[in-house]
Amino acid sequence: MSLEPFANEPVLELRRAAARAKLTTAMEKLELPLRVPVWIGDERREGEELVSTDPSAPERIVALAASATAEEAGAAVAAARAAFGGWAATPAADRAAALLRAAAWMRERRAALAALAVRECAKPWPEADADVCEAIDFLEFYARGAIELAAGAPLLQVPGERNELHYAPRGVCAVIAPWNFPLAIPMGMTAAALATGNTVVLKPAEQAPGCGLRVVEALRAGGVPAGAIALLPGGGDAGAALASHPDVATIAFTGSGAVGLELLRTAADVAPGARQLTRVVAEMGGKNCVIVDSDADLDEAIPAIIESAFAYAGQKCSAASRVLVHEAIHDAFAERLAGAVAGLQVGPADDFATDVPPVVEREAQERVRRYAQLAAEEGAVVTGTPADAGAGWYCTPVVATGLPADSAVLRDEIFGPLLAIETVRSVDEACDRIDALPVALTGGLFSRNPRTVQRVVARSPVGNLYVNRATTGAMVGRQPFGGNRLSGTGTKAGGHDYLLHFVEPRVVTENTVRHGLVV
Amino acid sequence: MDERLEREIQRVGRALAAAFPSHRGNALKALDNRAMDLAAEDAELRAALFRFVDVVPACRSLDDLAGHLTGYLEQVHTRPPSLRAAMRMGDTKAGRAALGAAGAAGVRHMAHRFIVGADPAAALPALRGLWRDGIAASVDLLGEATVTAGEADRYAARCAEALDALAAVYDALDPRPMLERDTLGPLPRANLSVKVSALTPLLRPEAPERGQRDAAPRLRELLRHAARVGAHLHIDMESLDSREAVLELVLALLAEPEFADGPSAGVVLQAYLRDSPQTLDTILAWARATPRAQPLVVRLVKGAYWDHEVVAARQHGWSVPVFERKADCDRNFEALTTRLLEARPLVRVAIASHNLRSVAHAIARNRLAGGDDADLELQILRGLGDDLGHALASEGLRVRAYCPVGDLVAGMAYLVRRLLENTANESFLSDHAHGVPIEQLLAPPA
Numbered sequence: 001m002s003l004e005p006f007a008n009e010p011v012l013e014l015r016r017a018a019a020r021a022k023l024t025t026a027m028e029k030l031e032l033p034l035r036v037p038v039w040i041g042d043e044r045r046e047g048e049e050l051v052s053t054d055p056s057a058p059e060r061i062v063a064l065a066a067s068a069t070a071e072e073a074g075a076a077v078a079a080a081r082a083a084f085g086g087w088a089a090t091p092a093a094d095r096a097a098a099l100l101r102a103a104a105w106m107r108e109r110r111a112a113l114a115a116l117a118v119r120e121c122a123k124p125w126p127e128a129d130a131d132v133c134e135a136i137d138f139l140e141f142y143a144r145g146a147i148e149l150a151a152g153a154p155l156l157q158v159p160g161e162r163n164e165l166h167y168a169p170r171g172v173c174a175v176i177a178p179w180n181f182p183l184a185i186p187m188g189m190t191a192a193a194l195a196t197g198n199t200v201v202l203k204p205a206e207q208a209p210g211c212g213l214r215v216v217e218a219l220r221a222g223g224v225p226a227g228a229i230a231l232l233p234g235g236g237d238a239g240a241a242l243a244s245h246p247d248v249a250t251i252a253f254t255g256s257g258a259v260g261l262e263l264l265r266t267a268a269d270v271a272p273g274a275r276q277l278t279r280v281v282a283e284m285g286g287k288n289c290v291i292v293d294s295d296a297d298l299d300e301a302i303p304a305i306i307e308s309a310f311a312y313a314g315q316k317c318s319a320a321s322r323v324l325v326h327e328a329i330h331d332a333f334a335e336r337l338a339g340a341v342a343g344l345q346v347g348p349a350d351d352f353a354t355d356v357p358p359v360v361e362r363e364a365q366e367r368v369r370r371y372a373q374l375a376a377e378e379g380a381v382v383t384g385t386p387a388d389a390g391a392g393w394y395c396t397p398v399v400a401t402g403l404p405a406d407s408a409v410l411r412d413e414i415f416g417p418l419l420a421i422e423t424v425r426s427v428d429e430a431c432d433r434i435d436a437l438p439v440a441l442t443g444g445l446f447s448r449n450p451r452t453v454q455r456v457v458a459r460s461p462v463g464n465l466y467v468n469r470a471t472t473g474a475m476v477g478r479q480p481f482g483g484n485r486l487s488g489t490g491t492k493a494g495g496h497d498y499l500l501h502f503v504e505p506r507v508v509t510e511n512t513v514r515h516g517l518v519v
Numbered sequence: 520m521d522e523r524l525e526r527e528i529q530r531v532g533r534a535l536a537a538a539f540p541s542h543r544g545n546a547l548k549a550l551d552n553r554a555m556d557l558a559a560e561d562a563e564l565r566a567a568l569f570r571f572v573d574v575v576p577a578c579r580s581l582d583d584l585a586g587h588l589t590g591y592l593e594q595v596h597t598r599p600p601s602l603r604a605a606m607r608m609g610d611t612k613a614g615r616a617a618l619g620a621a622g623a624a625g626v627r628h629m630a631h632r633f634i635v636g637a638d639p640a641a642a643l644p645a646l647r648g649l650w651r652d653g654i655a656a657s658v659d660l661l662g663e664a665t666v667t668a669g670e671a672d673r674y675a676a677r678c679a680e681a682l683d684a685l686a687a688v689y690d691a692l693d694p695r696p697m698l699e700r701d702t703l704g705p706l707p708r709a710n711l712s713v714k715v716s717a718l719t720p721l722l723r724p725e726a727p728e729r730g731q732r733d734a735a736p737r738l739r740e741l742l743r744h745a746a747r748v749g750a751h752l753h754i755d756m757e758s759l760d761s762r763e764a765v766l767e768l769v770l771a772l773l774a775e776p777e778f779a780d781g782p783s784a785g786v787v788l789q790a791y792l793r794d795s796p797q798t799l800d801t802i803l804a805w806a807r808a809t810p811r812a813q814p815l816v817v818r819l820v821k822g823a824y825w826d827h828e829v830v831a832a833r834q835h836g837w838s839v840p841v842f843e844r845k846a847d848c849d850r851n852f853e854a855l856t857t858r859l860l861e862a863r864p865l866v867r868v869a870i871a872s873h874n875l876r877s878v879a880h881a882i883a884r885n886r887l888a889g890g891d892d893a894d895l896e897l898q899i900l901r902g903l904g905d906d907l908g909h910a911l912a913s914e915g916l917r918v919r920a921y922c923p924v925g926d927l928v929a930g931m932a933y934l935v936r937r938l939l940e941n942t943a944n945e946s947f948l949s950d951h952a953h954g955v956p957i958e959q960l961l962a963p964p965a
Binding site for chain 1: 570573574577578579583586587590591593594663664666667668669670720721723724725726728729759760763835836837
């Protein structure tokens with residue numbers, strides 16, 4: 001199979017009215033609620049234990065889902081294990097072809113899938129569309145990567161022996177996915193595992209079972225065998241049951257640091273009956289800092305920082321939550337930033353005019369408000385304009401200043417529209433503060449001095465550093481994404497080495513000397 | 520017609536070229552041109568110089584300036600001897616102070632070429648000088664980007680003050696019949712260009728109505744103000760991201776009954792956009808449906824955001840919205856020129872180009888169709904099209920110079936964009952400066 005080189009799926013050109021109309025038409029046609037089953041092989045058990053609602057209008061039910069029991073988790077792993085031999089033995093090119101057909105299935109339904117992400121997770125339109133594109137990108141990118149990987153890796157050869165290294169799939173992979181990129185991230189982890197010959201049990205976030213269903217439908221429509229991909233909607237119990245299952249070889253997780261560390265602990269504890277060590281690919285949170293040096297172009301820095309901190313209400317692991325500003329420009333920066341935040345429109349995700357959509361659920365709203373309260377007590381806050389819309393889980397954007405160095409606001413991942421500004425005397429002082437953090441996911445730098453850029457690059461521990469642009473919006477193949485330190489296992493989604501985490505290298509050495517003859 | 524037209528274009532173009540002023544003996548102009556030539560020859564060097572021009576206003580000291588300059592020059596692979604010397608200066612503190620001072624002075628000198636004054640009052644001598652030479656002006660207020668409502672209010676207030684100041688400036692000037700009247704009637708002397716992106720922080724490509732709603736009160740007030748003082752208000756066009764918002768907003772406001780009698784107002788059509796013919800359809804349909812005492816002025820430009828549009832499209836995987844071949848763009852410019860001239864008196868026409876062929880084409884097309892020279896405005900950019908402007912004026916044509924006003928700090932980004940155009944490989948100005956034969960400059964786009 002000869003494939004075109006990978007290229008990112010183009011997002012819709014939403015500056016044109018016709019492109020916007022396509023999305024609103026799809027929204028009118030979207031039929032809700034979806035019914036999301038526990039789907040193992042050809043068995044579907046429907047249920048209503050899990051109710052997913054629209055964060056912009058919580059009375060709207062988006063999906064009624066079954067919630068998987070521990071027994072169902074076990075059954076799903078057993079089914080995946082049974083299907084493993086056949087899928088692993090399928091040639092990489094055939095597996096890739098199935099993923100590419102899944103990509104085509106999604107491409108045909110782009111607007112409808114985006115509409116679902118708008119409803120279920122309050123992704124604003126441009127971000128919902130980008131999420132669908134990224135899911136397609138992962139399928140296309142990993143399909144190609146798996147074909148390349150199937151060629152193995154070259155080894156040193158000497159006369160009389162033949163050395164070969166090939167990559168074998170590890171077995172059953174449990175994918176535990178978040179809600180904030182409700183199509184792209186579950187699809188990315190699942191596609192990587194499937195492309196390399198593993199079978200998958202996908203547990204979507206309990207806030208996003210409807211999007212999880214679409215991921216599995218796409219893969220099955222593309223020709224991934226029913227046994228190779230199971231859908232396990234449910235809560236934390238289902239995830240925990242998967243993580244501790246002795247037949248799960250790999251856990252691919254994206255989510256909070258607390259859950260990620262728990263998964264790592266569970267995986268390290270070899271379950272009775274386990275025949276291999278469980279590998280964990282974990283992408284966790286950050287406390288992402290942006291440095292603004294005195295020579296920064298504020299006309300560009302301010303809109304980029306606003307986007308980094310407040311787009312999707314700050315609910316991206318890449319979102320900026322701290323800005324460290326050089327004292328020489330601090331006042332001008334803070335004043336202009338506050339003025340820009342005042343103009344942000346908080347509103348429902350399906351309104352193209354919305355800048356800040358609601359957060360995902362009531363608990364998130366309460367958490368953000370707690371931290372906003374704390375910031376007001378410990379420092380000073382400037383708030384944006386409250387939502388002028390219904391009962392969604394809205395949070396007014398907040399900019400906090402003058403916080404003490406040990407403030408929890410500067411330490412915890414708040415995952416909401418709250419940005420703290422700090423003053424630094426130099427870029428080096430900013431680097432010191434960043435270096436003191438235990439997490440290292442994304443970072444930003446605004447400077448027009450090439451030497452400053454070099455210095456910060458050399459000192460920055462983060463997985464993704466963005467210079468003179470927003471810290472969000474990593475693209476498959478262009479910005480392989482993932483954090484260091486306690487932010488993750490150092491893996492890079494959408495990068496060339498990501499697939500290596502889903503395989504085990506096997507080396508075969510054959511003696512080719514027979515009675516003194518090299519055959 | 521085509522042969523006659525080509526002959527007329529040649530005749531007009533040669534006459535204009537012959538009327539270009541000579542700069543022999545003008546040391547300052549020669550120095551500018553040498554710096555421009557240097558930048559035009561080497562892309563890396565050009566990038567380094569532009570980045571320096573861009574950062575000068577943000578530098579805190581001479582040492583800081585020198586640090587940036589040498590930092591940029593380090594990234595240039597082939598360095599003329601003068602640059603190597605400059606970089607050695609960066610090794611000592613005294614050297615850096617001297618280098619920083621020289622760099623800042625160089626940039627300030629260049630900025631004065633493009634920016635006529637810090638405010639309309641300071642621009643008075645330059646505007647008076649242009650008027651005396653037979654050149655009207657449209658003033659453009661430079662400033663930082665608008666990211667807050669306060670900044671939008673301040674820009675609107677500056678525009679209002681500028682309208683008053685310009686009205687006062689031009690009241691005191693002697694009559695210039697060629698600049699003050701076309702066959703449809705009187706033309707305002709005072710003329711201000713404004714940017715919608717500076718009148719609101721809320722321009723969102725995917726939600727044009729937001730920026731429109733926010734900018735409308737400020738723009739409406741400026742239109743009233745322009746009507747009161749008898750000035751022309753021209754609304755500039757920027758990148759494609761805001762085209763829908765800007766065009767819809769302006770046409771909607773001008774259709775409001777209170778503006779039927781004035782002020783004189785205008786919009787911009789960007790010929791580098793592939794769908795600019797459809798945009799012209801929209802404008803003409805509006806003009807047919809919206810009778811105004813003073814017809815809408817349409818300023819035809821090539822467009823100043825070419826690089827931005829190409830990069831944005833490539834990054835997003837979109838089809839590139841602008842013509843990528845200069846000849847295609849030039850051909851479209853001529854086609855739009857023809858349509859605009861034929862649409863008179865529904866609209867007034869302003870052709871803004873430094874391309875000798877495009878300008879000669881507009882003049883020739885107008886004359887062959889029996890049009891009056893007074894019914895065609897030709898616009899140039901102060902600092903770049905000065906020679907062309909004087910040549911046009913000396914031929915008795917109606918010329919207007921687009922004149923940036925503002926402090927050098929805020930004007931830097933603007934300056935860099937103009938420099939980019941000037942030193943772009945296919946620019947007419949650089950061709951002309953390098954002695955490309957007149958036949959080639961006036962050849963039909965191909």
